[in-house]
Amino acid sequence: MRMNRIDKKFKELRRQKKKALISFITCGDPNLTTTYQLALEFDRGGTDILELGVPFSDPLADGPVIQAASGRALKNKVNLASVFGLVKRVREKSEMPIALLTYYNIIYRFGIKNFVKQARLAGVDGVIVPDLPVEEARELIKEARKGKLATIFLLAPTTEAKRIRQICSASSGFIYYVSLTGTTGVRKTLPEELKRRLRQIKRITAKPVCVGFGISSPQQAAEAAAVADGVIVGSAIIKVIERNLGHKDLVSKVAEFAGRLRGAL
């Protein structure tokens, strides 16, 4: 039986005593060709897992940077079918684990069973749904287990101990710790409680725990990685895309930034 690429990756990283760099971009921002090139560049440059955003018209967990990225992708009419198509193409060249991040209505509308099936066929390894708490996720979890798709749930600074247990047990692949109360976006500093919270979570679960939201620089990535199994960087990467929109060297500039993140871990 084939192991999920995400599990395999964390096993490998643990053996090497390394931390995971999870790079987030929105699929189709600013177009699908760029996303394809970025995916391959990320793989070459040491990104361990690609988190690929499927754009939604009303991304209420996201700050302005990722909202704008979703807007650009939606202008290109990017939908699940085009995302699966892109993942298939990336899979011809790369074994980098890929997790999709999208809002529940996108999956619900597509049909949960069909979503899991198409995701696996395309070579997707996991799914993150920021507006789907575990209580509402029974059907998705059931189907995902059958399809060997990891269900990555989020933990927040406000999650109580009892819920932490519940969420950790429903999660597979890794657990996504949201570093702060707020939406995605770059912040100047990491919250002070981060270390304490992560220690608390690590006492509860042996599964990998990665930190996202607000990580904006290689230094912050290193700081967060010191207490976690990996870091997720989204808005900071997309800001580099934003700055280089319309420029020929967009891909190399973004890849270079991801490389600096890798270097810091």
Next chain:
Amino acid sequence: MIPNKKGYFGEFGGKFVPETLMSALRELEKEYSRARADKKFNQELRHYLGQYAGRPTPLYFAQRLSKKLSGIKVYLKREDLLHTGAHKINNTLGQALLAVRMKKPRIIAETGAGQHGVATATVASLFGLQCDVYMGTEDIHRQALNVFRMKLLGARVIPVESGSKTLKDACNEAIRDWVTNVRDTHYIIGSVVGPHPYPLMVRDFQCVIGKEAKRQIFKEEKRLPDYLLACVGGGSNSIGLFHPFFKNRRVKFIGVEAEGLGLSSGKHAATLVKGDLGVLHGSKSYLLQDKDGQINIAHSIAAGLDYPGVGPEHAYYKRIGRARYAAVSDDEALEGFSLLSEIEGIIPALESAHAIAYLRKIAPRLGKNKIVIVCLSGRGDKDIDIVKDVLKIKD
């Protein structure tokens, strides 16, 4: 009992929010169920509803309108006479008292027409709470009077530039604010939408409309009405009227949505009539969306109906056939607006004018002496500029 413990009305409702909000929702659920059973809380709410907001509102027999409409008997539930000019204050008073109980010094709200924003700013001032209201720039432009009122009341109106720049986007921004400031902020949702317990809680606070109407119609007619009629955007005034009659099976419910420029134009807000099942702003219900699940932009001349979602309890009523939902266009609503103004001396909100317009359409089919209660959810002062512009074009 609906909703169930998880906040489901049949298959509709639930709690679809970022994890960060789950503890706040649980706290709200707990505090609300405590408050609901607390005599002192209920006394206090009744006091403010009576002495501050002006309840009970009259159930007015609209004699000339009745005569004009084929001899049916039309009663208007006069929520337009409440302080701040609409039914919204029934809910904001309740939720502000809850915020005080939960020791949250700050409240936020989303608003479309500005009526909920004004009602929230009002209770913030009444209870000494800090208040921020999110409003789409499109709505800020068309409801300038209400923006000014909110500012006078000491609230900050935060313009929302994203998406369609209307109510849907104001909701997104309010949720983002709540995710960020959840520890000291209570989010006062203005309709029977959002994650559990909001659809339940807002419904309970709005049920005062139907409870009063029931008492009043018994006193007047010695029997229950045949029909209840109300406009549906998110659906709070209609649920407030309908719900207390839920078990009175002979009383028929009719909800009237906004058909905007026509159902086939794609520019409407008829979520129950034309929408599909989906998840938005915390609950599962009918939505206006495309084949990929992207939310469509709603359109209505009435800013308060301009929303691509609808409360889960309405979705449930539709599914089980307890209520019937229809839609009238912008033009028909304007006719309803003029009709009530001319014949009864009551200028209705454009939202409520939708209910009047639909009643006018179906009156000949209802039969003589049938008793109809229409919820007149708000007054039309806020809409004068819009109506003036449109009617001028028509002249």
